Amino acid sequence: MTGIMQTIAVVLLAFLLLQAVLLFISSWRRHANHSRQQELSLKCLQTQIDSAKQELAHRQRLHKLSWQGYRKFEVKTKTPEGDSGICSFQLVPHDSKPLPPYQPGQFLTFKLSIPGQKKPVIRCYSLSDCYRESADHYRVTIKKISAPADKPKAPPGLASSFFYDHLNEGDILDVKAPAGQFVLDLKRDVPVVLLAGGVGITPLLSMLNAIVASGQNRETWLFYGVRNRAEHIMKEHMDRIRRDFDNVHICSCYSDQAATDTQGHDYHCAGRITIDLLKEKLPSNNYEFYICGPPPMMAALTEGLKGWGVPQTAIKSEAFGAASVQKAARAVKAKITFTKSKKDIAWDPQAGNLLEFALRNGIPIDSGCRAGSCGTCKVALRDGKIEYVQESEFDCEPGSCLTCLAMPKGDITLDA
Template identity: 50%
Template sequence: MNLLIELAALGVLAALIFYVSFLFFTTLRSSQLIAEVAQSEQQLFQARVAEITAKSGYERDKNEFSWNGFRKFEVARKEPEGGGICSFYLRPHDNRPLPPFEPGQYLTFQLDVPGQRKPVMRCYSLSDSPKPEYYRVSIKAVPPPRDKPDVPPGLSSNFFHNDIREGTILDVRAPGGHFFLDTNKHTPVVLIGGGIGLTPVMSMVNLIVESGSTRETHFFYGVRNADEHVMKEHLERLAAEHENVHLHVCYSNPTDTDVLGKDYQHAERVSVELFKKVLSSNNYEYYFCGPPPMMNSLFEDLREWGVPEAQINYEAFGPATVKKKKEADDATDTNGAGEAAAGFEIEFTKSGRKVPWNADIGSILDFAEEHEIDIDFGCRAGSCGTCITAIKSGEVDYLSEPGEKPESGSCLACVAVPKGPLVLDA
């Protein structure tokens, strides 16, 4: 009997010890958890403060050091990259600090090309992350089109390659453009460069790694073969040194000397079919720039794959290339309306001309050129604002969404079409 009582007492004691230990360790773990949560909240808070401080520093520097109109830059270095591409490192001639820019933005140049009756305006993306001492652009020399070998080669790009040297002074507008990576976000990102369309996404990936961001980054680079593959070592180093950066080089037409798995990872074009094989899901932010066929198919195929439009960002280097299906339909309607209302005219007051509108020619800029009416242009894609033209009366529609709609009373002629009779100050 005594033994039973002693055993029961021991049992109660053991249960009590277990309960007290349980309470002790639970309290300890809770306080540890609370401390951990507090610590991670504090880290988050500190990161946010750093972000806001950096952003406000960015805004301050941008406001303080930016400029209106053109600023003189000296070509400090000219560096052939291979593949018909040359990089130009530009230092401000006044030696004042440079404003920062968003990765993906471009510079607009006003060039005095010999033999041209007026300055030539062209845009070139900044191909490196922001640096305090220089801006860099990388330019591909544009040959005549294959079907027109007798026409002159690209004016500005060949002027850069052939005439611009170290020490040349250039007139440059401040960085601009709406195609840029939102560096405040930490969401996984897919960056895609086709050919020379590499430049804006190169700026983005450089900034991601230099800022210490661990954002999951897939970098797709599409070229024909090794002859066009530029900045190879730099990209390979980024991927080797940063485990969040995944490099996918695609050769659409590899040569016998190109080595799969070494020079390139995929013997195919960059496409959504490839993304389906390589990415874990479609849930990324996409940024792409490349030749027109790539731009068009990527946009439509990403949408078909269920990627929300808000997650698809792109930039065209020439006449607006991505015509969304709906917009294309709308444009057809607009053109249809234009043709139905055949007989309405566009009046160009400065040139003293009145011409019947023909929607088949394209934008107002194309139409003006067809009739030898001068409207300045840069990007021909609704990005740079060079072709802005005052509307004296009438209304316009846009063939593709301009980077930023101009103030009412004016239009971006390179992407605008008239809704009806129009009077322009051109």
């Protein structure tokens, strides 16, 4: 009997011991899990703090190095690109002080004193390389614009001809700090498709170079449309990237090949960049799309992408000039009062925007890009309401309006 009791007591003891061990293990596990979770949360918090610190340091550096108004830059090098009136210019700050960083896709605004012009000519040109910590210069790449096909007797582009024909190494230029919202966020790594037409390659080249320089393995496609080899700039550079980076796919499209242009060597696809080509080459439509090129190309691709189910938020584009601004001739009746010029004039919807309307009526308003990017045509709105014909890249404070994109909603008073 005592033996049985002893056995029961031993079994009970063993059972209790087992329970205690199991309890200990489970509580130890729970504790370990909790500590691991705490450790992970701490790590996550630390990463967030580090990235906020980096962002703050970046902003402080940007603030310290950036400048207001115009700064003197010297043309360090002038390099012809291809064979169709395009040149790259390396610009160094005349004061030799360091340059602020910029985001891929941003542009510079130039104030040019062109012989024969009464007023300075203001134009924007995209930065065509990415920011490099060690670099002492900015680079822009500019195409000399010829007269429009339907007006062959018109003078060629004012600023672009000045750059191409007259500007030389050692010349000094007035330049505003990098600006613009058409930028690639390097902190994200969503796959991107860059769609370039002609000299519209410049901001996209900056984005491509930035992706490559960042060491990100971000899936990147560049479709680059030109007429032929003569217009195909920086081909060797792009070939090198295509060869060296598995994550980058480059497809050059020639719409009007020369007899000497060879598919596979000079270019990849015959014809323009079309939505059908994108559907054929891309594994899906799940990308962010960045477009810069001639207005018809931008309009066709934007429509095509929307039709393919790409959300509007995933399509970003930049226009290079007034021709691309949608002119919405709304039949609003309005009186425009210009206070400085002391004129009241009935609004003519055919003008398309207040800048054009003012200039037609002899009211001087300075302008630059005429596409809502540079802010040069900003004027104080003293009274009344306006609407914009398209979204503006420039952050215009309340009480002022970008006349190149604005139309009156009724009677208005402008400080011009």
